[in-house]
Amino acid sequence: MADSIDISKRALILRTAARLFRQNGYERTSVRQIAEALEMTSGSLFYHYASKEDLLVAVMEEGVRDVLAAVSKGLAGEARLPERVLAMVQCHLTALLGPNLDALTVMMYEWRSLSPPAHQRIMKWRDAYEALWAPPIGEAAALGLVDADTVLVRQTVLGALNWSGQWYRPDRRLGVDGLALRMFALLFPRLSERLGASVDRDRGSVDALGPMRLGTVSSEA
Amino acid sequence: MADSIDISKRALILRTAARLFRQNGYERTSVRQIAEALEMTSGSLFYHYASKEDLLVAVMEEGVRDVLAAVSKGLAGEARLPERVLAMVQCHLTALLGPNLDALTVMMYEWRSLSPPAHQRIMKWRDAYEALWAPPIGEAAALGLVDADTVLVRQTVLGALNWSGQWYRPDRRLGVDGLALRMFALLFPRLSERLGASVDRDRGSVDALGPMRLGTVSSEA
DNA sequence: GTCTATATGCGGATAGAC
DNA sequence: GTCTATCCGCATATAGAC
Numbered sequence: 001m002a003d004s005i006d007i008s009k010r011a012l013i014l015r016t017a018a019r020l021f022r023q024n025g026y027e028r029t030s031v032r033q034i035a036e037a038l039e040m041t042s043g044s045l046f047y048h049y050a051s052k053e054d055l056l057v058a059v060m061e062e063g064v065r066d067v068l069a070a071v072s073k074g075l076a077g078e079a080r081l082p083e084r085v086l087a088m089v090q091c092h093l094t095a096l097l098g099p100n101l102d103a104l105t106v107m108m109y110e111w112r113s114l115s116p117p118a119h120q121r122i123m124k125w126r127d128a129y130e131a132l133w134a135p136p137i138g139e140a141a142a143l144g145l146v147d148a149d150t151v152l153v154r155q156t157v158l159g160a161l162n163w164s165g166q167w168y169r170p171d172r173r174l175g176v177d178g179l180a181l182r183m184f185a186l187l188f189p190r191l192s193e194r195l196g197a198s199v200d201r202d203r204g205s206v207d208a209l210g211p212m213r214l215g216t217v218s219s220e221a
Numbered sequence: 222m223a224d225s226i227d228i229s230k231r232a233l234i235l236r237t238a239a240r241l242f243r244q245n246g247y248e249r250t251s252v253r254q255i256a257e258a259l260e261m262t263s264g265s266l267f268y269h270y271a272s273k274e275d276l277l278v279a280v281m282e283e284g285v286r287d288v289l290a291a292v293s294k295g296l297a298g299e300a301r302l303p304e305r306v307l308a309m310v311q312c313h314l315t316a317l318l319g320p321n322l323d324a325l326t327v328m329m330y331e332w333r334s335l336s337p338p339a340h341q342r343i344m345k346w347r348d349a350y351e352a353l354w355a356p357p358i359g360e361a362a363a364l365g366l367v368d369a370d371t372v373l374v375r376q377t378v379l380g381a382l383n384w385s386g387q388w389y390r391p392d393r394r395l396g397v398d399g400l401a402l403r404m405f406a407l408l409f410p411r412l413s414e415r416l417g418a419s420v421d422r423d424r425g426s427v428d429a430l431g432p433m434r435l436g437t438v439s440s441e442a
Numbered sequence: 443g444t445c446t447a448t449a450t451g452c453g454g455a456t457a458g459a460c
Numbered sequence: 461g462t463c464t465a466t467c468c469g470c471a472t473a474t475a476g477a478c
Contacts, residue, residue: 163380
């Protein structure tokens, strides 16, 4: 594999650990197993990471940092509300279902294995990530386009999106972008109707020009 | 506590194990800890359950059996589609956020710790439960009231509902029934509009009489 | 940086007395 | 049914040679 040549040793260890932690669970994965997968002995691993927990924290931290960066970037690239939220959904799913699947799955499943200080660090990252969703959801709520309980909306949306890591398998019929469009339409129907709409400046409200149906609802009229 | 008097020993052990498995995780909970919480020694526990894994399987099996029974009952009590789906959401959340929280959380988090035969048993229960959702979602899709990809709808809905076990805390402002109504409206907006509507028998289609807004969307007109 | 060898403790599970 | 005592293996982590 040409792609594993230029990676630093620490990064390679991290990827391997993330994969095994997701496949077998953190507690059931031994340091010896990780070392074996890397064709080393367990003693060598501790030269790079001081403890097994350090490895777990590093896996989670990299995962959440990546998704935070991806969604921040997607959010910044779109000016209008419906497109902005769609971009967030797309970036979230692209990161989650792509190269960060292992790390983010581990983060969802294994946070109870963290010691209190490590737990606090990771929760700060998670809170920072969730905070990205507050402004757009708040805007949408103020416009009456989602439920007014913005915490409920955020938890429902993130719960549904994150769960996709458990069942989604890449498929030429429904790629990640297609999945993102459909989940966006399902979770934000009233924003979805307004994709591509223009802003009526006089009244400050939003009107649909051509409501996109995304081909998801068939027997309408 | 008067409520812990009439419970069989096996059931008491099960409840205690479920609580500790959820709090600390399965692998990090030792048999000695469970025994200590029950004021026994670890040797005594093995008289009631042959292995730690038997305990895990029993916890999961009771949890999924309870939610299956609850949702089956809710489903049978309602004739019309919108009310039927709402009843399923309500029963699911009532079971999940009530006395089965420990067991169902353990089931979500710890299924990778099951041996292959145990895993197969539990997956059969899970599949049986998910199969309950197929007919109503299929009906709604046929009527164009949800996305036509019924698998996507089911996974999205169950992902969002199950995630509520991670963040919902009972509150007098929003009880479980209130939560159920709002999540139903969020996940099935077009069914929610049709709550309480009558059936137009001539055309076989569904028309809204008085669309209930559930007080969730404020700035509409 | 990686190895071998090992310290040290805790895990699930069992045997047999009571 | 519950106890005490114990078997035995595997876990993380360390020490020190190379």
